[in-house]
Amino acid sequence: MLAAIAVLGLAACGDDDPCAGADTCVRLDVRSASVAAIDQLELDVLYGDRHATTTTQAAGGATTALPLATAIVLDGAGDAPIAVSVVAAGKLGAGVRGTGAAHATVAPHDHAALAIELAPIEACTAGALYCGGDKLAGDPGVLYQCNAGGVPLARGRCANGCTTRPGKDDQCAAGGVACVDGGHYCGGDKLAGDPMTLYVCAAGAATQPMLCGNGCLVRTGQDDACR
């Protein structure tokens, strides 16, 4: 018990910045008006042109009271600023208690901060695609897949904006430049669609969708391709 109290006190008196000592880092502050505590924070992170999902939790599955702070350390940041979009799902036991999202841009070798408010989850349809803010927490410029019982999964940032379509999957907008017939394009690059799917342009429309398991790569001056 002495040890527990000592550890508690030391932790409380320690450095307040979870990014302390990191090179390129985004501090993440999580709070909520409706969720008191969680034992697991599931994160969907879109950083630059990469995407990953991970989970952070206290040792032993212990419960952590909100507000809380954590950090996303970006390894191997290049020379350009990195856009970071984060969707967070706070869990207690097996259930999601709230989700929230935020995005920021961090310069290489610098620190940035994001604040996420966890709000009760809305009823999205598992597997369906939604723009952030349309029935699920997220960046309005990013297309997500609804994930039953977990954090929404980012499909990719929409360079030309994300379009909400009642009754159908939302999609990334095509933008003002028309696609070339027979060319291959990721969704949202000159034709509307899912940024993780490669399409063939036919009369300006997206046809022959092919899902890219590792993401779709937009290439200037040549056909786009799956990674």
Added chain:
Amino acid sequence: MTARVAWILAAAATAALAAPARAETADERRALDHLDRGVAAYRAGDYARARSELAAASALAPDRANPYRWLALTEVELGDCREALIHIESFLSRAPAGDPRVGEMVAVRTRCVAPPPSVVATAPPPAPAPAPPQAEPSIVHRWWFWTAIGAAVITAAGVTTYALTRDGDARLPPVTCGATGCRP
């Protein structure tokens, strides 16, 4: 200043009342390993393995509340409400007042004790004759009284210390994102 006062109070209360309590032991470290594996198995839906790991954690650190909570959640998933109720009570008797997990465990207990819908109401059996009154021993002579007092004082000291010295939000471990993805 207030932080120092709180530390002194906490240390005095702990030294006076928690003689058997010592710094984290090897057993507790092993218990934490079992607990981590049990929680991971629970989250993966492998409830049989979760129960085995969590039972080991609980056996190594029987005074800790958290393994009982996870055991109860696991046993509910396994359909074993009888065992779950025992572990819920074990958790509730160890968790501090105001612990946010208490509400969750009470809700699980309520679900476990709810009568199944197929139960048909029958006439109650005649009431047994009342037992002769017995002299109640004084509350201070109950085996659990001083244990409860000690636990309450230690918990209060810890909470007070934390509240007075805390200068920031709670923390979760950072995650690192690189070329191959993100990891805790």
